[in-house]
Amino acid sequence: MNVSSNPHVARSTFGLLPDGTEVERITLQAADGLEARIMTYGASLQALLVPDTAGRRDDIVLGHDTFEGYLARRQFFGATVGRYANRIAGARFRLDGAKVQLAANNGANALHGGLEGFDSRNWRIVAIEDGDHPAVTLAYTSAHGEEGYPGALEVEVTWRLAGPMELMLDMTARTDRPTVVNLTNHSFFNLAGARSGRNILDHRLTVAADHFLAIDAGAIPLPQPPSAVTDTPFDFRAGVEVGARIRNDHPQLRVGRGYDHNFCLAPANGEPRFAARLAEPASGRVLELFTNQPGLQVYSGNFLDGSTAGKGGRLYRQSDAMCLEPHAWPDTPNRPDFPTARLSPGEVYRHTTLYRFTHANGGAIGTQSEVELPGGGG
Template sequence: MNHRVCARILREPFGSLPDGTEIQRFRLLGEGGFEVAVLDLGAIVQALHVPDRDGRLADIVLGHEAPGAYISEPRFFGAAVGRYANRIADGRFALDGMEYRVPANDGDHALHGGPQGFDRRVWKLAELCEGQAPSLRLTLVSPDGDQGFPGTLAASVTYTLSGAGELTIAFEATTDAPTLVNLTHHGYFNLGGVEAGGDVLDHRLTIHADDYLPVGDGAVPLGRPESVDGTPFDFCTPHPIGARIRDAHPQLHRGRGYDHNYCLDDRPAPTPRLAARVEHPGSGRVMELLTDQPGLQFYSGNFLDGTAAGKQDRLYRQSDGFCLEPQIWPDAPNRADYPSARLDPGETYRHVSVYRFSVA
């Protein structure tokens, strides 16, 4: 039975993990049916209901209907990932003259914080707030040495709904020793609605970035940013995701599609600014992403291969969803010329991204 915490937040059980740990789901209710459902497992956005141009609601994020699948079939669907989002080359980095190793979980490299990253942890409920902008804050303590990272990190993520179509995701973290931190939301979106069963290749995408990071084997950046001008990576004006995804470009071949960091800036911004816009012509749904982060990873769902069973008993296949992950640039711990991911005692890491939904 649902337990009503307040007029605009519902708390309900969401099954249990194989070890018996019970998982909770928190539903934040906005205006006009706008709703987000968040699990304490991985701080995962499990569902996000948004109206189309005719007012019809649909869930627009890929995910699972039972918690065990998030552990047994790890695709980071909707998760909060860390300590370090994206890749660290060879799972190693140096900090203040000391070398640290993160277990490799993506070939030779560490991805999204290693094999036991934040997406696989049960976060703690810290605060529920009702009112015109219902919000949920979850916290997690990552001990010194966790997945090889130094320092005890105290992290939090807050989900807030505003009006009929705005979701804000705000991360914070502090540490008791110098460390690295790079947190992000790893949502897989399909603005046509996941139940409809279409892919995202017709979604029209704009990314406000002039440069991107070409990658080598293992999707680790090769070096300095390169211009998107004259390449299939140019989304400075709207293009369907699928319009050039099969072009014979070596970077598209290497990643089986798009899986690249777009360089928004060389450092975090003081406030969120518009980074990307996506429009689904069929439903009219529009998503604008504003962020204060210096990078944006665009992933076109290239490695969804039909082995992950999702909602409505659907098998997720290539390009059934896209990701736009605001973050610090990949492998920044090994690149002095990239934005820094360092966090020292007395400082607070902050990351604010806003997902603004409307119709066209």
């Protein structure tokens, strides 16, 4: 694929749903080599090409080279997750005194929107912008009662190349009656490359959080206040290799089979603030994440078990990727002590996350004019 000297957008067919509906892919491409490929199915980040310190681009998110892989098994690769990301205990909660019963799809709990969440819907394209900051906006209307959630919800997701080596994700939602909303993106990052065959245990992770939520065997937060990270394997404030303590004999690492926990971020006041940094030593790639969300789910790919062949025919195994999912705290509708996820008519839910790429010494990433990768966009 030739990288244009000017930012641009390309649009193409990526696959077909069983009923023949077209699934499109929109490629956002910048002069500095950053390229994002967005699939209408699940409003998903299907590929993200980022140069390393030598200028070589690699796709750094797990997934599939063809659409058939996404249909074969639901694994949330790069997907927009909703109406409520993460878990709600017992698949039920009360809202204004009324019981809300959801679809249970994770044991007795509701996970990532239910049996058919936003990740399983083919979103419609409502806007495409070319120019210096190319973008695509996708929309989905979630009907009142879908998966048990009250209120018709109008959702829009915008992916934009916002600046030099920056990918911005903006999500908004409006409802016609009181409901709960918690959206996130579920990309699986491996900064060495999705086809590299390397795991993420040598990635150095920084998380700007003093507390995390301890969980039970069903990954539901325990009925207690957030736990301090001090003197635990969950203290990433100064930056630690993911694998340094992941096999420590800590009860929360046992119950999560590694890291699969919500970290409690400082109040954002609606504006994105620094939440996490992920650095990979061989490529020199560094991902910095800024968000306005109250929590960050850190998941070390614990349940990737080698049963899925992904990009380049690679079998995805435990710790082959790291998910950094900004969103509301899990089970918030049942926890009045947690930051609220309620949305009322007349209000606008706003989620903003910025992914910024640099290299290990803090400088700008180099570019390469021409790189050939499988599954080229456009």
